[in-house]
Amino acid sequence: MKKVVHLIAGVRPNFMKIAPLWHALNATGWCLPKVVHTGQHSDINMSEWFFQDLEMGQPDYTLQAVTGSHAKVTGSIMIAYEDLLMKEKPDLVVVVGDVDSTVACAISAKKMHIPVAHLEAGLRSFDRTMPEELNRLLVDSIADILWTPSKDGGVNLKNEGVEDSRIQQVGNIMIDSLTMALPKIEKVDLKSEHDISLDAPYCVVTLHRPSNVDDKEQLERIVTQLVRISERINIIFPIHPRTKKRLIEFDLYSQLLQPSLTLCDPLSYIDFIAAVRKSSLLVTDSGGVQEETTYLGIPCLTLRPNTERPITITEGTNQLITLDNLVEKVEEIIENGKPVVPSIEMWDGQTAARVVDRIGQFLNVR
Incomplete structure (x- = not known):
């Protein structure tokens, strides 16, 4: 009988992280991977997005999380996932990243004595005002297996007293997702699909964190700076729904309507990386794109006081x-150009294969 492994995803970056693992587990012959979509981001067109970008088909289960505060989202997912676990007890639950879905499903599974593995464990910003940091700490404290992306993750966990046997x-x-998608990325025509021109040098901008977009004074300063930058280099700005809402609410949106500043709706993963890949630099407050730009050799300026991915700096x-x-x-970046593409240990597109091997060992199938 095949081993059943639940792959938990709630927001778009989660799906990018589980996609390579889903494909790798599906190819084993001994595993039946099942995707559990918590519904944390209910505005994603899951059927189309999965099929086109990740080639995974529909999720096996959708939990329909409620919207609202962190407590409401987390609580609703815990209740819904517990109900699912009462009907189907998987051999392993794999949670990824640091969102509310991650901690909710990890807790529900552990309370039912089901093993939990955390993919992307050990990342720390050391800023406990960030909800994501609290989620990371909670999940890493209870997960049976902690899969780290780099050496610094293991160091963080050991400093917190985690035993070596749980750290791998x-x-x-994310680099697996990127390399898996490269053939599609290379064929993207942003001009015909989104009327986005890549002819002249340009900068990609992504901003969504509450600390940057929910405060009117801060967002107004950001808009002023982006307009200044657009006088020096073209900007492509896929606007997150939260950011667009604030720009309109604070009467700042019209200031961004500049000839050299292209505003557009959020792009799919394939289209977004296609834009980033040919850019001169990226300005962001996101997390994962710090890693993707490092792999691609694109300068990244992160508008935050800290990062849980310090290896992208060092x-x-x-x-x-x-x-x-x-x-x-x-x-400085415009003057100096792009740096040499760095090479970081195990950022090689083979992470899913290593994880499958570890799962096989844990479930005693090899």
Whole structure:
């Protein structure tokens, strides 16, 4: 009988992380991977997105999380997932990343004595005001297996007293997604599909964190800086729904309507990476894209006081910046050009294969 492994995903980056693992587990012959979509981001057109970008088909289960506060989202997912686990007890539950879905399903599974593995474990920003940091700490404290993307993740876990037997460095699963999608990415025509021109040098911008977009004064300063940057280099700005809502609410959206500043709706993963891949630099407050730009050798300016991915700074192409030095840093990159593409241990597109091997060992199938 095949081993059943639940792969938990709630927001778009989660699906990108489980896709390579789903394909690798499906190919084993001994495993039946099942995708559990918690519904944390209910606005994703899951059928089309999965089929076109990840080639996974429909999720096996959709939990329909409620919207609202972190407590409401987490609680609703815990209740719904517990109901599912009462009907089907998998051999292993794999949670990824650091969103509310991750901690909710990990807790529900552990309370029913089902083993839990955390993919992308050990990442730390050391900022406990971030909900994601609390989720990371909670999940890593209870998971049976902790799969880290790099050596710093293992160091963080050991410093927290985690025993060596639970820690396994497997590499960065996001790089698997990227390399798996490259053939499609290379065929993307953003001009015909989204009327986005890549002819002149450009910068890609992504902003969504509450600390940057929910405060009117902060967002107004960001808009002013982006307009200044657009006078020096073209900007492509896929606007997150949260950010667009605030821009309109604060009467700032019209200021971004500049000839060299292209505004568009959020792009699919394939289209977004196609834009990033040919860009001169990226300005962001996101997490995963710090890793993808490092792999692609694209300079990344992260508008945050900290990052849970410090290896992208020490060994990659990422820099933490503030609004006070944003324009200056953009100018430096324009003048100096792109850095040499770095090579980080186990960021090689083979993470899913290593994880499958570890799962096989854990479930005693090899």
